[in-house]
Amino acid sequence: MATVMERVQAIVADKLSVDEAEVLPEASFMEDLMADSLDLVELIMAFEEEFSDEDTTIEISDEDAEGITTVQAAIDFLAANGVSDD
Structure with a gap:
């Protein structure tokens, strides 16, 4: 199975077309990868979907999302909320 880093990379590459x-x-989402505010919302939603499962639900609050800039x-953030490489 892919590592958390690899999964995050795949999501970011897909959502930001990089x-x-x-x-x-x-890499900064906005400065280096040219994401706009809508892209950031889509990234957060994609992270929540990818890293939630039947045992764990990842929810990223608006406040937490503001701190996820790279x-x-x-x-x-994912590691602090129980996501790890399997």
């Missing part, structure tokens, strides 16, 4: 190679941990911040 190459996965550009989706580095330090790929690494997304990974850190």
Whole structure:
């Protein structure tokens, strides 16, 4: 199974129409990957869907979403909420 990083990279590449190679941990969604506010909402929803399962529901509040500005911040948030590499 793919790692959390690989899954986040795939989601970001898909939603923002960028190459996965550009989706580095330090990449800023808005500054480096050219996401707009609607893109960020779609990313948050995609993260919630991808990382929720029958045992765990990932919910990202608006307040938390404001702090998720980079790929690494997304990974850190997910890790802090029980998501790990299987």
